Amino acid sequence: MAPGIAPVALDAMGGDHAPVAVVQGAIDAARKGHAVILVGPEERVRAELDRQRASWNLPVQVRHAPESVGMEEHPGQAMRRKKLNSIRVALELVRDGEASAAVSAGNSGAMMVGAMMVLGCSGDVLRPAILSVLPAAKGRPVMLDAGANVDCKPIHLVQFALMGEVYSRRVLGVAKPRVAILANGEEESKGTTLTRAAAVALSRSGLRFQGYCEGRDLLAGEVDVVVTDGFTGNVALKTMEGTAQALAGMMREALRRTLPARLGGALVKDAIDEIRRRVDWREIGGAPLLGVDGVGFISHGRSDALAMENAIRRVGEAARSHFTDEIAAAVAPAEALLAP
Amino acid sequence: MAPGIAPVALDAMGGDHAPVAVVQGAIDAARKGHAVILVGPEERVRAELDRQRASWNLPVQVRHAPESVGMEEHPGQAMRRKKLNSIRVALELVRDGEASAAVSAGNSGAMMVGAMMVLGCSGDVLRPAILSVLPAAKGRPVMLDAGANVDCKPIHLVQFALMGEVYSRRVLGVAKPRVAILANGEEESKGTTLTRAAAVALSRSGLRFQGYCEGRDLLAGEVDVVVTDGFTGNVALKTMEGTAQALAGMMREALRRTLPARLGGALVKDAIDEIRRRVDWREIGGAPLLGVDGVGFISHGRSDALAMENAIRRVGEAARSHFTDEIAAAVAPAEALLAP
Numbered sequence: 001m002a003p004g005i006a007p008v009a010l011d012a013m014g015g016d017h018a019p020v021a022v023v024q025g026a027i028d029a030a031r032k033g034h035a036v037i038l039v040g041p042e043e044r045v046r047a048e049l050d051r052q053r054a055s056w057n058l059p060v061q062v063r064h065a066p067e068s069v070g071m072e073e074h075p076g077q078a079m080r081r082k083k084l085n086s087i088r089v090a091l092e093l094v095r096d097g098e099a100s101a102a103v104s105a106g107n108s109g110a111m112m113v114g115a116m117m118v119l120g121c122s123g124d125v126l127r128p129a130i131l132s133v134l135p136a137a138k139g140r141p142v143m144l145d146a147g148a149n150v151d152c153k154p155i156h157l158v159q160f161a162l163m164g165e166v167y168s169r170r171v172l173g174v175a176k177p178r179v180a181i182l183a184n185g186e187e188e189s190k191g192t193t194l195t196r197a198a199a200v201a202l203s204r205s206g207l208r209f210q211g212y213c214e215g216r217d218l219l220a221g222e223v224d225v226v227v228t229d230g231f232t233g234n235v236a237l238k239t240m241e242g243t244a245q246a247l248a249g250m251m252r253e254a255l256r257r258t259l260p261a262r263l264g265g266a267l268v269k270d271a272i273d274e275i276r277r278r279v280d281w282r283e284i285g286g287a288p289l290l291g292v293d294g295v296g297f298i299s300h301g302r303s304d305a306l307a308m309e310n311a312i313r314r315v316g317e318a319a320r321s322h323f324t325d326e327i328a329a330a331v332a333p334a335e336a337l338l339a340p
Numbered sequence: 341m342a343p344g345i346a347p348v349a350l351d352a353m354g355g356d357h358a359p360v361a362v363v364q365g366a367i368d369a370a371r372k373g374h375a376v377i378l379v380g381p382e383e384r385v386r387a388e389l390d391r392q393r394a395s396w397n398l399p400v401q402v403r404h405a406p407e408s409v410g411m412e413e414h415p416g417q418a419m420r421r422k423k424l425n426s427i428r429v430a431l432e433l434v435r436d437g438e439a440s441a442a443v444s445a446g447n448s449g450a451m452m453v454g455a456m457m458v459l460g461c462s463g464d465v466l467r468p469a470i471l472s473v474l475p476a477a478k479g480r481p482v483m484l485d486a487g488a489n490v491d492c493k494p495i496h497l498v499q500f501a502l503m504g505e506v507y508s509r510r511v512l513g514v515a516k517p518r519v520a521i522l523a524n525g526e527e528e529s530k531g532t533t534l535t536r537a538a539a540v541a542l543s544r545s546g547l548r549f550q551g552y553c554e555g556r557d558l559l560a561g562e563v564d565v566v567v568t569d570g571f572t573g574n575v576a577l578k579t580m581e582g583t584a585q586a587l588a589g590m591m592r593e594a595l596r597r598t599l600p601a602r603l604g605g606a607l608v609k610d611a612i613d614e615i616r617r618r619v620d621w622r623e624i625g626g627a628p629l630l631g632v633d634g635v636g637f638i639s640h641g642r643s644d645a646l647a648m649e650n651a652i653r654r655v656g657e658a659a660r661s662h663f664t665d666e667i668a669a670a671v672a673p674a675e676a677l678l679a680p
Contacts, residue, residue, distance in 0.1 A: 264607025
């Protein structure tokens, strides 16, 4: 068992392949020493553990949660009405110190709302943000908000920057993270009313603030924390995903077309697989929710066992860093930075 | 000479490699029958034509424009103060019917402002937009606005949709273009105040409107006209560019690492080059400016001769389609569509 932290609570009913993939990911992680609590309908989860022949001495517990939240359900309503849903129970384990972190591949809005209700916001945090680790060739750049907050004000972007810096430094080990705001050009005159106000505030913040960065900088590794509203962040993330998919598709087709290409394709297969792994969201495992009093990860709805196993590993790293202790102090100056 | 249209006016002084690359692109296009007018300081342009041994019987004219606009100059000021700058003179040739279209790889803001001043907006168009043809594997999807208008209102997005549909149909030959608004999810509940208002209006427009699309749909070929504000559009475009570059870099590195990869890499080189060409902005040549009374293309600042030659060819296609005739009528219903 990984030392020093309580087990990770897993929403056994979250995601397209739940509970099978979640249980399998939990077993795989447990075999590597990570303690987990599977949260879901006890009988069903235990049956799945038996079916997958989990041995009794693995560090896997089950916590009963008879209800679950559907992918299409309204997050706030589901959280209020279903007091015993698996997301809520997992978050309560974190609140009560029985778990070090909660992970769900289910309804991400419900995870967000649930975290705010059950764990509460850290200090003056106005809105928690979803942080996404970007699959860059060098460094471990992060972008936030990746989709939780669509209509933002300058104070939100400033808080995202301050929280993202803590995560980059404490969890990812970047000594002095370079912070930039995503915009439509690098010059100060670019950006929107929103980004310009946030940029002025961040230039006074003491962060290593580099002004604006552009879409082409996201994977270049020259910025560590990219700050943006959840609308733009979501578009940028999915554009990366779509571009990688489109290029992979063109590649597959091109490598079938001629005999030399087919021969060469067989020889370069390992190299291509390595790139595929590097840009694979399953390797990243999930996106942490920043700004709540506890560690929560949102995993991809299509998560398979590998994705769940990686999420357990990554969320464990995050919990061991105790980065949440620093969030409240980090965001405290945000309001003053925006004063005229 | 390509039949039926006046020559294309080229800003000989625009772009990082002007005038050498522009003149070379003009010569290459002229050799394939495209008539061009090079606009710039006459002596300098003629000297470059001589240096590149352009033969006298090519359809290349020179029009004197002693001034030029720098990349960092304020577009409005430059346009007002330098009455004889090469962008302005090229646009005046279009206005006066001596040229069918104008192309510049120089200051894109100046091209935009100049087009509004010299050509004027079509009908009720409030703001011209930059349209970008996306390098998809199937179809010829376009996105607008690609960066001209950062803070938009619903009426702007509605006009962009109506203009983009005309371009897709008339210039790119898509019979009944599918139109969608770029957002952070496909459900109606997603998007911002801006996108929701525009979506309601477009659902009444008679266009083949498909609601929201996401970043991952941009290159998938299931949407023909992607509508967005210039901030988000610019971020999405540059994210595509950056992702393609990052993947190409990983690929280059992976194909050097092992002996089989090196051997295979040599065999798949042609296939990779073909993909590179397909996603190369130089092949696309430039982005049309929609909503002004005339045809104008903005080319990439880094345009080389190939990019300029392609721009001349593409802008010729656009001019021959006479799509601008339809823009005023297309945008006329925009205001009414937004009525409550």
